[in-house]
Amino acid sequence: MILPHTRRTAPVSPTRVRPNAVLLSPLLAVTALLVAILSGCAAGGTAPGATAGEGSGTPNGTITVYAAASLKATFTELAGTFEAENPGTRVSLSFAGSSDLASQISQGAPADVFASADTANMKKLQDAGLADGTPRNFATNTLAIAVPPGNPAGIASLKDLARPGIKLVTCARQVPCGAATAKVAETAGLTLSPVSEENAVTDVLGKVVSGEADAGLVYGTDIKTAGTKVSGIQFTEAGSAVNTYPIAGVAGSRNRAAAQAFLDLVTGAEGQKVLAAAGFGPPGQ
Template sequence: MTARWIRAVLAGAAALTLGLAGCGDDGAATEGGGRVTVFAAASLTEPFTRLGRDFEAAHPGTTVTFNFAGSSGLATQITQGAPADVFAAASPATMRTVTDAGDAAGTPAILVRNQLVIAVPRGNPAEVAGLADLARPGVKVALCAEQVPCGAAASRALDAAGVRLTPATLEQDVKGALAKVRLGEVDAALVYRTDVRATAGELAAVEFPESTRAVNDYPIVVLKHAGNPDGARAFVDYVRSDAGRAVLTAAGFQPPQDR
């Protein structure tokens, strides 16, 4: 039983389910109906949740379902046949896993950019002022695993600063690294600026100059085996619209370089 065969079966089942969900009692498709399943990087959780609600309000009868996790894990799920309509990744490298497998419908577009900061508790008790402080004896640090976009970005930033450290924990997505700071299990974590902003003051962000070497582009694409391709395209258009970009910018994301 091949992965492609499994994908075909899952996609067919998803299409059947979504088709039934978008039909009225007479079997006719309702305008704007159906479910749109979006696989998105964990760092997009807050703004995409808001955008999903806004999209549903603008498209009555449509339901947006999200799967938020580390981009590398999501890419693997997609290539192994998990039914999804849209993929929004936290790096071009993880998006290439999907495009190289032939699972994207068209060319991904860069949605936004994001930059790393050092997340610390309010008051910054470990007195972390930059990357070098993360290597001090006794300072516990959480990083994302290197195969995850935030981990790859952290590795680039640390290399640029010439800092070598042994993290207390390696997490599978940026929310996991952030949670370690919130729980008091570490003194600091390298995460995205947007994730610290989403804590509404619970945590503080320490900026560092090497973060300019670790800016991640976030590509988004409609998937080839989407069960609801029309809904998927409409969702991608919506998050790329001025209204969508306003929500993302308010969350701390940066516009693409071409904007």
């Protein structure tokens, strides 16, 4: 009897697991994760822990702008423009006398941008290493006399402010408008005796508006902003004390991209148009 041919099949060996394969899998997973994170950052993503807008050329997130009190109306308008043109941004504004703002920044206040009503207070930040880059001059301003509507004290010139019994209010000397007041008085050979010295030009204007003062020395832009609440008197001696306004980023800002974009808006054609409409002179004046 002939038996059919039977094909023998070799036994299947059990799969051998290489010891290193188990060890490499977690390493490969970690490597893949790192590559994904780095790729996201390179594509414009924000690294964990970074402030929005930091290190990116696209304005994003919040910036805090410290600006001289005389800039309140214009910078409020420009902040709105900036936010509208750069979705995802927010501008937090803080207004006060330039000397007060410079002191706050020197003491660690978290500002991203500083706009001063004079170069002296900006220089304080530069000397302390707190200005990010070279400040840019963006406007000029000169003093004018603010009086209540109807001018009850009959003020007609700068020398009238030295008359006995006149209730004059000025800025304190350390404030830019106060330094300008001292200079124009010296130029005119006058001794002024204010009943009050304020730390911000807006406070001087407020005392005239409320009727607490017969006159106040403020900027021409403040009188224009006040509208019918006060009347303004120009005087030739004002030309001896033209205040130049510089603006700069603050060193240590965590949102330099947005800060620089705001500086560009203020110093650019759009910002200059808003400032000129408010009565500010050009930076080269």
